[in-house]
Amino acid sequence: MRALLFLAFVAVSLLELWILIEVGGVIGPAATILLVIAVAFVGASLVKYEGLRTWVRFQQALAEGRLPAGEVVDGVLILVSGALLVTPGFATDAVGLALLLPPTRAVLARVLRSRVRHSLGFQAFGAGRAGRPGPGGPADQDGVVDVDVVDVERHDEHDQRGEDPDDPGGGELRGG
Numbered sequence: 001m002r003a004l005l006f007l008a009f010v011a012v013s014l015l016e017l018w019i020l021i022e023v024g025g026v027i028g029p030a031a032t033i034l035l036v037i038a039v040a041f042v043g044a045s046l047v048k049y050e051g052l053r054t055w056v057r058f059q060q061a062l063a064e065g066r067l068p069a070g071e072v073v074d075g076v077l078i079l080v081s082g083a084l085l086v087t088p089g090f091a092t093d094a095v096g097l098a099l100l101l102p103p104t105r106a107v108l109a110r111v112l113r114s115r116v117r118h119s120l121g122f123q124a125f126g127a128g129r130a131g132r133p134g135p136g137g138p139a140d141q142d143g144v145v146d147v148d149v150v151d152v153e154r155h156d157e158h159d160q161r162g163e164d165p166d167d168p169g170g171g172e173l174r175g176g
Contacts, residue, residue: 012089012091012092015089015091016087016088016089016090016091016092017089019089019090019091020032020036020088020089020090023035023090036088036089036090036093039085039090039093040085040086040088040093043081043082043085043086043093043096043097043100044082044085044086046085046097046100047078047081047082047085047100050078050081050100050102051075051078051079051082054071054074054075054078055075057071057074058071058072058075070109073109073112073113074105074109077099077105077108077109078099078100078105080096080099081096081097081099081100082096083096084096084099085097085100
C-alpha cells in the first residue's frame with residue numbers, strides 16, 4: 001500500500017509538471033505562474049464558503065438531534081478539495097474544484113458510503129429486504145428481521161405524586 005501511494009504521488013507530480021510546462025509553452029511562464037496563484041486564491045475562498053455552509057448544516061443536524069454523517073463526509077471532501085487547490089498544478093486544481101461542487105460531492109459521498117458499508121459488511125435495509133450487519137450470515141430471504149424485545153413499565157400520574165398503584169391501602173404511603 002505504501003508503495004502504491006508513493007507511485008501515485010510521483011505520477012501526479014510528473015503529470016502536474018508536464019501540464020505546467022505545456023501550459024507555460026502556450027501562454028508563457030509568467031502567465032502560468034499567475035494563473036496557478038489565482039486558482040489557489042479563488043479555490044481557498046470557495047473552500048471557505050463551502051466549509052462554512054457545511055458547518056452550519058452540521059450544527060443544524062445536531063440541533064435537530066440527527067447524526068450529521070453526511071455533513072462530516074462533506075467536510076472531509078471539502079478539506080481534501082482545499083488541499084488539492086493549494087497544491088500547484090492544473091490537474092489537482094481541476095479535481096479540487098470538482099470536489100467543491102455540491103453535486104459532485106454528493107455523488108462521491110454516496111460512492112464512499114457504499115464502499116464503507118460494503119467493506120464493513122453491512123447490508124442495506126429497504127423495502128422488501130432485510131439484512132444483518134456483518135458478514136456472519138446471509139440476509140433473511142423471507143423478510144423477517146430478528147429483534148430484541150424490551151420490557152417497558154408504565155408509570156401513571158399516581159406514581160409521580162408518590163402513590164403506589166399496587167398498594168391495597170388506598171395509595172397512601174406509610175412511613176415506618
